Amino acid sequence: MAIEAQAPPPSATGPAVWLRKHFFATWYDTVFSLVFAVLIYLALKAFIGWAFVDAIWRVENKDLCTHDAGACWAVIESRGRLILFGLYPYEEQWRSTLACLAVIITIALSCLPSFWSIRRLPILWIAGFATFVLLMRGGFAGLELVTSEQWGGLSLTIFIFSAVFVIGMPLAVLFALARRSSLPVIAKSFGFFIDIVRSLPLLALLFAAAVVVPLLVPDWLQGNKLMRVVIAFAIFFAAYQAEIIRAGLQSISQGQEEAVAALGMPYWSLVIDILLPQAFRNTLPSTINQAVITFKETSIVTIIGFFEVMASGNAAIGSGEWGNQYVEVYVFLALIYFVFVFGLSRYGAWLETRMRLGHA
Amino acid sequence: MHNSAISIHGLEKYYGDFHALKNITLEVPDKQTLVICGPSGSGKSTLVRCMNGLETYHSGTLKVLGLPIGDDTKVMDQVRKRVGMVFQNFNLFPHLTILENCVLPQIRALGRDRTAATREAREHLQKMQVDIHAEKYPDQLSGGQQQRVALARALALKPEIMLFDEPTSALDPEMISEVLEVMQELARADMTIVCVTHEMGFAKAVADRVILMAEGEIVEEGTPEQMFNNPQHQITRDFMEVVNG
Numbered sequence: 336m337a338i339e340a341q342a343p344p345p346s347a348t349g350p351a352v353w354l355r356k357h358f359f360a361t362w363y364d365t366v367f368s369l370v371f372a373v374l375i376y377l378a379l380k381a382f383i384g385w386a387f388v389d390a391i392w393r394v395e396n397k398d399l400c401t402h403d404a405g406a407c408w409a410v411i412e413s414r415g416r417l418i419l420f421g422l423y424p425y426e427e428q429w430r431s432t433l434a435c436l437a438v439i440i441t442i443a444l445s446c447l448p449s450f451w452s453i454r455r456l457p458i459l460w461i462a463g464f465a466t467f468v469l470l471m472r473g474g475f476a477g478l479e480l481v482t483s484e485q486w487g488g489l490s491l492t493i494f495i496f497s498a499v500f501v502i503g504m505p506l507a508v509l510f511a512l513a514r515r516s517s518l519p520v521i522a523k524s525f526g527f528f529i530d531i532v533r534s535l536p537l538l539a540l541l542f543a544a545a546v547v548v549p550l551l552v553p554d555w556l557q558g559n560k561l562m563r564v565v566i567a568f569a570i571f572f573a574a575y576q577a578e579i580i581r582a583g584l585q586s587i588s589q590g591q592e593e594a595v596a597a598l599g600m601p602y603w604s605l606v607i608d609i610l611l612p613q614a615f616r617n618t619l620p621s622t623i624n625q626a627v628i629t630f631k632e633t634s635i636v637t638i639i640g641f642f643e644v645m646a647s648g649n650a651a652i653g654s655g656e657w658g659n660q661y662v663e664v665y666v667f668l669a670l671i672y673f674v675f676v677f678g679l680s681r682y683g684a685w686l687e688t689r690m691r692l693g694h695a
Numbered sequence: 696m697h698n699s700a701i702s703i704h705g706l707e708k709y710y711g712d713f714h715a716l717k718n719i720t721l722e723v724p725d726k727q728t729l730v731i732c733g734p735s736g737s738g739k740s741t742l743v744r745c746m747n748g749l750e751t752y753h754s755g756t757l758k759v760l761g762l763p764i765g766d767d768t769k770v771m772d773q774v775r776k777r778v779g780m781v782f783q784n785f786n787l788f789p790h791l792t793i794l795e796n797c798v799l800p801q802i803r804a805l806g807r808d809r810t811a812a813t814r815e816a817r818e819h820l821q822k823m824q825v826d827i828h829a830e831k832y833p834d835q836l837s838g839g840q841q842q843r844v845a846l847a848r849a850l851a852l853k854p855e856i857m858l859f860d861e862p863t864s865a866l867d868p869e870m871i872s873e874v875l876e877v878m879q880e881l882a883r884a885d886m887t888i889v890c891v892t893h894e895m896g897f898a899k900a901v902a903d904r905v906i907l908m909a910e911g912e913i914v915e916e917g918t919p920e921q922m923f924n925n926p927q928h929q930i931t932r933d934f935m936e937v938v939n940g
């Protein structure tokens with residue numbers, strides 16, 4: 336029997352086949368798919384009706400905002416600036432916008448692998464923060480002075496988050512290395528310190544930084560309240576991140592350290608070139624997770640009198656005039672948080688794929 | 696005697712209560728190849744790892760290239776720049792490309808500039824016939840290729856002595872010979888070599904001397920011919936029977 340060259344069986348493609356394979360493969364798949372399709376349809380229809388079709392957008396139509404109507408986005412038009420800028424003086428809010436952009440650009444640039452060098456990252460961040468502080472604070476070249484008590488809204492949130500991350504990360508590396516030190520005194524005392532910080536509630540630490548430190552520390556060392564709070568927050572972040580980094584270090588085989596020693600490379604090179612890059616690679620998902628948690632936790636500074644974006648949102652509905660529109664304001668806030676946190680998660684996922692493909 | 700690359704006298708080493716090296720005395724003359732063999736747990740790794748200070752010892756003297764091995768970090772830096780080592784598990788840096796694996800140590804250990812280091816690295820990768828993989832990462836290479844990269848990485852530092860700890864025992868059989876071949880070339884090119892291995896073909900081909908260790912002691916020592924054809928001790932006879940199948 337002659338064996339004829341056969342074309343491979345026609346691989347089934349097309350939308351119908353795809354649908355059958357993914358949603359209607361078995362009878363219970365079919366049931367689930369149909370039930371969820373109906374639920375999703377109903378939910379979407381209700382949301383779109385509320386958020387778009389029946390929504391009231393302009394402040395001049397404010398009177399139409401009733402319980403029966405859709406979303407009253409007029410509140411965002413009227414109070415949006417308060418939410419985004421807090422108590423920052425109205426006339427100067429362009430500065431807050433630029434400052435916020437400066438930090439966002441800095442974050443975006445430092446996400447690019449070409450900026451990952453011991454020299455470039457610090458320069459980038461010092462430039463980013465300096466721009467932020469100069470713009471926000473002013474007091475030179477005809478810019479009105481705005482002290483940090485008046486800073487607020489989204490730019491404050493982003494500033495606190497990035498400052499905590501950027502100060503906290505080197506601290507975390509230091510803590511992790513110290514806890515692994517071969518000198519028992521250093522290893523034990525840092526271990527003790529890390530465990531203490533981790534067992535305190537963040538709120539207690541921030542209160543201590545804001546209220547207690549001024550009572551104990553001489554004036555010249557106090558800095559301002561925002562600075563103290565950021566540093567306390569950064570130490571809190573570092574205590575958690577240090578344990579993540581330590582886990583990453585522990586997962587590296589002893590052989591790496593031996594190879595470095597046998598090659599005659601110095602200790603600092605072992606740490607910077609070999610151990611830390613591998614530790615960060617090994618713990619990327621937990622590190623991104625920690626960043627996400629930290630971003631969301633920034634809202635806690637409200638309680639010690641900082642007007643970050645969440646507090647500004649509350650103020651926007653607290654005035655009575657827009658008191659009924661709290662759902663709209665919270666949806667708007669949720670959207671802001673979502674954009675940042677979702678962006679962070681996607682960035683983490685991108686990094687992971689990139690590393691799986693073998694890049695440093 | 697001046698032309699002794701490694702000279703060991705009355706070396707003792709303990710792991711806690713366990714006596715791992717017992718009264719080891721050994722000379723490795725310049726440009727010679729020494730093969731260390733012996734049953735598992737006999738202290739072979741411990742001995743070679745003492746030679747570049749990866750393990751400490753308790754008493755006796757151990758000099759490498761005339762330098763006393765010990766706590767003095769300046770001396771140890773000197774020693775490690777002049778003594779290369781290849782491990783059983785290659786220990787390449789997984790987050791760096793093959794090329795960077797060979798370039799970085801030159802920059803960090805010897806202070807070479809990147810251009811010179813890259814040239815040197817490429818030259819050695821080519822000698823080891825892995826230069827086409829220069830831009831890949833270690834986990835994209837076979838075991839035999841990785842071990843040759845490890846060799847290139849060590850040789851790029853221009854060491855005077857090379858230490859090998861079972862360089863082929865993590866390899867699949869078909870890859871063993873490709874690594875042994877480059878090691879033999881190295882031995883014929885007058886490198887001083889100390890090699891822990893059970894590959895008796897390698898020992899016969901290039902070893903000037905073979906020592907057999909058991910339970911922390913050097914049991915027997917001689918030329919490959921003496922050791923294979925006319926072993927004096929029962930342990931050696933048993934061991935040779937096992938490794939020669």
Ligand SMILES: Nc1ncnc2c1ncn2[C@@H]1O[C@H](COP(=O)(O)OP(=O)(O)OP(=O)(O)O)[C@@H](O)[C@H]1O
Pocket residue numbers: 710713715734735736737738739740741742
């Ligand atoms: N870090 C350590 N702590 C305690 N005991 C150790 C340590 N390293 C090695 N030993 C012991 O010392 C002895 C010699 O070990 P070594 O690794 O030198 O043997 P080896 O001859 O290289 O064996 P193999 O052929 O299995 O590699 C072994 O009994 C081992 O259990």
Ligand SMILES: [Mg+2]
Pocket residue numbers: 739740741860861
């Ligand atoms: Mg061994």
